[in-house]
Amino acid sequence: MKKYQQYTLLFFAVAITLIMAACASIGRPEGGPRDELPPVFVSSNPVQGATNVKSNKIEIFFDENLKVEDVANKVVISPAQKAMPSIVANGKKISVELRDTLKENTTYTIDFSDAIRDLNEGNPLDGFALDFSTGETLDSLRISGIVLEARNLEPAQGMLVGVYSNTADSAITTLPFDRIAKTNQLGQFTVRGLKPGSYKIYALTDKNRDYHWDRTEDVAFYDLEVSPTTEPIEVTDTLRASNGTDSL
Secondary structure: OHHHHHHHHHHHHHHHHHHHHHHOOOOOOOOOOOOOOOOOEEEEEOOOOEOOOOOOEEEEEEOOOEEEOOHHHHOEEEOOOOOOOEEEEEOOEEEEEOOOOOOOOOEEEEEOOOOEEEOOOOOEEOOOEEEEEOOOOOOOEEEEEEOEOOOOOOEOOOOEEEEEOOOOOOHHHHOOOOEEEEOOOOOEEEEEEEOOOOEEEEEEOOOOOOOOOOOOOOEEEOOOOEOOOOOOOOOOOOOEOOOOOEOO
16 A cells, blocks of 8 residues: 555656646747838937037947948948048947048038848848038038939949039049949939039949049949029928827
8 A cells, every 4th residue: 555655646746747847838939020120320429410520430329230231332431532431330339430531621421322231130221321511511412313224224233423513524534523422222322412513423333443434434424514402492281180289
C-alpha cells in the first residue's frame, strides 16, 4: 500500500510538472502592421531657414532610427563643395560637417533627395532639404522640373542639374554652377536658394565632379532663360466645423 502511494505521488508530481510547463509555453508575437512610413523631420541645429549661421556643423533629428544611402551620389550641397563633406547617420540623428570654408552672405542648401530611409524597412524620405544662410537674408526662390532621356523619354536619374546667372554660352565649359541639385528616380529636381534674376538651366552626368560640362559627358539644356518670382496671394478659409467654428 505504501509503495502504491509513492507511485501515486510520483504520478501527480509528473502530471503537475507537465501542466506547469504547458502554462509557461510562450508563443511568437505577431509584431503588428508593417511600417510603411518614412522618417519624420523633428528639428535641426541650425533650424530650417536660419540666418547668420557661422558653424560648419549641422545636426538634423528625426522621429526614428534611420540611415543615409549612397551619400556621394545622392546628397547635394549648394553651392558646390570642393572638399567632400562628412555626412553620418547615428540613431535618429544625421550629422553633417562642411569642410569648405563657409562663404559670407550665402544661402546653403543640403539636399538629400531620397537618400534618407528608415533603418528597418528602408522607407525613403524623398525631397528633404535643409536651407540656411550665413548672412542676414535667406534666398528662397526655386526652379523645379523633370529631365528625360532623349532616346526613350524615360526619367533621367541621378543627373546633376545646375543654373548659371552668367548667361553666356561659354559658362558651362569654364565655370562651376551657381546652384545645383540632382534628379531623383522620377527624373525630378528642385534647385533651391536662388536670388531674384535670370538663369540658364543645364543637366549633365558630371562624371569627374567638377560641376561644369566636359565633352565626354551627356548634357541637356533648357533653351530659355528662367526668372523665378514670388507672388503673394490671399486664400479664404472655408473649412468650418459642424458648430460653425474654424476647423483648422
